Amino acid sequence: MVYIFDGTKLGFLTAFLLAYEDGNALLTSHAVQLPLGESFISVTTDSDKAKRVERRLLTFDTDALHALDRLLRSGMENHEQIAFRYFKKLATEKRPIDKNFADPDVFAAVECMKKVGHEIHKMHGFVRFMELENGALYAPISPDNDICDLLLPHFRARLPEYPFVIHDVTRKKAAVYDGKNAFVAPLGTADVLISADEEGWQKLWKNYYKAVNIPSRERLKQMRGYMPVRYWKFLPEKQETPNSFE
Amino acid sequence: MITEERLKILTESAKYDVSCSSSGSARKNEGGMGNGYVAGCCHSFTPDGRCISLLKILLSNDCIYNCKYCPNRLDADVPRATATPEEICELTIDFYKRNYIEGLFLSSAVCKNPDYTMERLLLTVKKLRLEYNFHGYIHLKGIPKADPLLMKEAGRYADRMSYNIELPSEKSLKLLAPQKSKESLLLPMKTLAMQTAQFREEKKKGLIKGHFLPAGQTTQMIIGASPEADGQILRLTQALYQKNGLRRVYYSSYVPIVHDSLLPDTAVGQLREHRLYQADWLLRFYGFSVEELLSENENLATEFDPKCAWALKNMQLFPVEINRAPLEMLLRVPGIGSKNAYKIMEARKYTKLSFEDLVKMRIALKRARHFITCNGKFFGEKNEYSVRGLLAAAETGENAKQLDLFSILSSPQNAMIALSGQL
Numbered sequence: 001m002v003y004i005f006d007g008t009k010l011g012f013l014t015a016f017l018l019a020y021e022d023g024n025a026l027l028t029s030h031a032v033q034l035p036l037g038e039s040f041i042s043v044t045t046d047s048d049k050a051k052r053v054e055r056r057l058l059t060f061d062t063d064a065l066h067a068l069d070r071l072l073r074s075g076m077e078n079h080e081q082i083a084f085r086y087f088k089k090l091a092t093e094k095r096p097i098d099k100n101f102a103d104p105d106v107f108a109a110v111e112c113m114k115k116v117g118h119e120i121h122k123m124h125g126f127v128r129f130m131e132l133e134n135g136a137l138y139a140p141i142s143p144d145n146d147i148c149d150l151l152l153p154h155f156r157a158r159l160p161e162y163p164f165v166i167h168d169v170t171r172k173k174a175a176v177y178d179g180k181n182a183f184v185a186p187l188g189t190a191d192v193l194i195s196a197d198e199e200g201w202q203k204l205w206k207n208y209y210k211a212v213n214i215p216s217r218e219r220l221k222q223m224r225g226y227m228p229v230r231y232w233k234f235l236p237e238k239q240e241t242p243n244s245f246e
Numbered sequence: 247m248i249t250e251e252r253l254k255i256l257t258e259s260a261k262y263d264v265s266c267s268s269s270g271s272a273r274k275n276e277g278g279m280g281n282g283y284v285a286g287c288c289h290s291f292t293p294d295g296r297c298i299s300l301l302k303i304l305l306s307n308d309c310i311y312n313c314k315y316c317p318n319r320l321d322a323d324v325p326r327a328t329a330t331p332e333e334i335c336e337l338t339i340d341f342y343k344r345n346y347i348e349g350l351f352l353s354s355a356v357c358k359n360p361d362y363t364m365e366r367l368l369l370t371v372k373k374l375r376l377e378y379n380f381h382g383y384i385h386l387k388g389i390p391k392a393d394p395l396l397m398k399e400a401g402r403y404a405d406r407m408s409y410n411i412e413l414p415s416e417k418s419l420k421l422l423a424p425q426k427s428k429e430s431l432l433l434p435m436k437t438l439a440m441q442t443a444q445f446r447e448e449k450k451k452g453l454i455k456g457h458f459l460p461a462g463q464t465t466q467m468i469i470g471a472s473p474e475a476d477g478q479i480l481r482l483t484q485a486l487y488q489k490n491g492l493r494r495v496y497y498s499s500y501v502p503i504v505h506d507s508l509l510p511d512t513a514v515g516q517l518r519e520h521r522l523y524q525a526d527w528l529l530r531f532y533g534f535s536v537e538e539l540l541s542e543n544e545n546l547a548t549e550f551d552p553k554c555a556w557a558l559k560n561m562q563l564f565p566v567e568i569n570r571a572p573l574e575m576l577l578r579v580p581g582i583g584s585k586n587a588y589k590i591m592e593a594r595k596y597t598k599l600s601f602e603d604l605v606k607m608r609i610a611l612k613r614a615r616h617f618i619t620c621n622g623k624f625f626g627e628k629n630e631y632s633v634r635g636l637l638a639a640a641e642t643g644e645n646a647k648q649l650d651l652f653s654i655l656s657s658p659q660n661a662m663i664a665l666s667g668q669l
Contacts, residue, residue: 099592102603125289129344137343155345158281158382162343200247201340207250208341211257212302213292216501217516222295226288237290 002026002040013050015043027084061096070113075144082108116145131195137164138192148175152182202236209237248333255327259307264496268299268348268383270461271405278379287348300351309355313423314506318355331370349383364392371403390430398441406461409434414479418472435490466496477542484536497522521546532577549638554580564617581613612640
């Protein structure tokens with residue numbers, strides 16, 4: 001049976017309860033091509049039931065909710081199924097299983113969470129702000145995982161005097177810090193007016209990037225390994241012309 | 247805003263310094279801009295595979311010294327430039343604000359005299375901290391022979407300082423950098439170590455507040471411009487870690503940017519640099535001492551990594567049982583790194599690990615299988631000569647990849663390494 005839920009934490013936990021006894025359960029929130037002869041259940045989120053499951057899982061592992069949050073943020077196609085198998089195992093074992101690396105379900109979940117964690121770290125480096133006319137900062141991103149709000153604490157701590165917007169252009173949402181409060185808001189396209197100096201600084205940065213390279217030691221494969229091409233779109237140093245956004 | 251031309255000159259003059267890490271400081275934002283990031287953070291990667299973490303720049307490349315290997319030496323016919331402290335501060339702030347960089351790596355050629363140069367560097371760093379309220383990472387290069395009081399003050403503002411040891415022996419220094427001596431390079435490191443200890447003591451007693459080089463000291467030496475063997479180089483390294491409390495020693499394989507009859511005309515293969523970093527890692531994270539690895543006049547094997555070479559010399563210690571071996575021994579198994587040793591330690595609490603389990607955990611077994619048993623079963627080659635052959639073959643096939651891995655080692659703020667705590 002395929003259990004289709006709304007992608008939220010409570011939706012997952014409701015589906016988890018429904019699917020727990022089902023040996024062939026498949027959990028997903030995407031429109032999927034059903035395997036031949038397979039039927040599906042559209043899960044209606046029941047927050048009371050979900051909270052009960054949540055409390056139960058927490059008694060087995062105090063980190064369970066953190067793990068669930070990471071797994072649901074993953075951009076991997078089968079991440080919800082990975083989460084299901086992981087929590088099913090946790091509910092069976094009734095003790096923390098997160099370090100049982102020899103278990104394939106645990107290993108898959110750990111790798112999935114690791115990818116999310118790594119991307120957060122990567123984005124701490126690869127976010128590129130542009131200065132806007134009003135002095136605020138704007139950075140478009142397109143990460144593999146749904147993490148833009150998890151970037152807020154980092155940038156808020158280091159740039160407390162600058163309002164900023166980190167815009168996940170793929171998921172059409174933005175992590176916003178208005179100078180006082182941080183929050184997430186839906187955001188389709190952004191009309192931004194860059195400051196008069198912005199182009200000059202971008203040019204200087206591109207100049208620096210070129211100058212600090214040692215051409216006789218070219219190792220492009222390695223550069224791409226650390227900084228995959230899919231992240232280049234928003235890096236001024238990897239653009240031929242100054243980064244401008246209409 | 248600094249001109250593009252001067253930025254280019256001052257960057258190109260600084261780029262051969264290999265240190266670029268931004269790890270080790272937890273400095274807080276105390277109103278203003280920036281903070282430390284203990285794990286370090288890479289912001290970009292250049293086509294040479296190196297990372298950009300800090301704005302690496304010279305305050306000036308106008309030098310009174312004439313070190314043979316240096317592109318900025320007095321005799322060199324290169325364009326000269328000097329930046330003002332304001333220009334450096336502005337550049338740092340505007341780059342940092344846009345999240346291009348994690349902080350500043352500031353160095354300088356020796357202009358006029360060491361004290362004058364150190365004063366200019368200190369002035370820049372103080373301005374950045376006090377006037378621009380910048381709390382991001384600052385790595386400051388120390389100028390040898392400058393007044394210890396200037397060093398002491400600099401330590402209060404910088405996160406990390408480094409004095410480059412340049413060449414691994416006094417003899418080579420005399421030949422290639424006649425205005426520097428081993429003593430003039432080692433003394434400031436010792437002084438800084440003492441000043442750090444003194445500061446910590448006073449802070450503990452509540453007599454003083456603030457920071458003193460929270461990310462410690464590092465150094466770098468050029469490999470292959472002079473004839474020292476790896477054994478000698480690594481003995482110096484070990485002494486620097488143990489006696490002077492250095493956080494990192496960087497190795498920079500010699501690139502002939504300067505032509506001089508006293509210098510070799512060919513670049514040192516990066517394999518040598520790679521092997522030195524591997525051995526360096528063994529000293530710091532794997533519990534090895536240099537005496538176990540090689541003698542003073544020996545070079546590291548090129549055909550195997552240093553841990554393989556050590557294991558082949560100590561076959562009587564192997565195979566070790568993966569389900570029982572203590573961490574110290576797991577760390578000594580060729581092919582098993584610190585992350586995988588940790589994974590094994592944790593996973594075996596749940597179940598007796600079989601060879602298949604290790605495969606499922608994606609532990610690389612190409613080398614390791616000759617040195618371990620899983621539940622008493624051995625999956626490697628028994629004949630020692632065959633093991634040698636297989637290990638060498640594994641290495642040759644991987645050589646290109648191995649070399650790619652090199653920059654993981656020379657850019658420690660790499661995320662993976664940061665997460666494995668190898669900083």
